[in-house]
Amino acid sequence: MKKIGNLNFLLLPFDKGEIPVLKDCSLRIPEGQLWMLLGPNGCGKSTILKAMAGLLRPNQGHMYVAGPRSFVFQNPDHQVVMPTVEVDVAFGLGRFNLPLDEVLTRVHNALEAVGMDEYAQRPIQILSGGQKQRVAIAGALAEASRVLLLDELTTFLDETDQMGVLNAVRKVVGGADPVTALWVTHRLEELDYADGAIYMENGRVVLSGTVEDVKQYIQKQQDQMHNNGGFR
């Protein structure tokens, strides 16, 4: 078993039904960093993320993730469901049986961390998609999650909202209390916010390294595709 900072796991061959989706996947993300996970449609990015979050159970192999973790969905309407911002962030704390003072402190700190404190009393339905994503991330932080698993958060967002979410994640990852994040994306411009990147193909991790390494790999793939008339 591998131990890697606060995000420790080893994912061995993993079948979904009869079809193996992830094959010998093992990746490493240093604690307190934001890494991006990229790859063609259907290569297994969301499956890895969901397995790490405990939303999917590998039916072969072993997996180990250290530290409390939270999954943030592509569509915030599937996650941010309470009437106001403050109540939504507090919602997940119900199961911890905390004193009210502590709930309020955690909610305030989490909203501040994602730049949404001044929206605490606002109704959820007036928020933009990116603001809702930041509320979802605040919910994870309030629950003291140390690992954020972020699945294509910006797909439905305009540029302003996209920047708001990227900056919020960057800020919490670089904060005093180390948070580690793995962010699935198709948007190459988002790579510039990352500390490192991983590229997957057909259920395998084919590259894990610097942002520059992954950019070069993608460029090479695109050049090859271009030279082959659009097909690989």
Ligand SMILES: Nc1ncnc2c1ncn2[C@@H]1O[C@H](COP(=O)(O)OP(=O)(O)OP(=O)(O)O)[C@@H](O)[C@H]1O
């Ligand atoms: N519930 C499921 N049952 C069976 N196969 C599934 C299931 N969910 C996904 N798959 C298959 O697993 C493979 C990986 O899917 P996954 O959603 O992880 O890919 P992805 O890289 O996140 O793709 P995208 O970029 O399109 O979101 C695909 O072949 C997909 O069809």
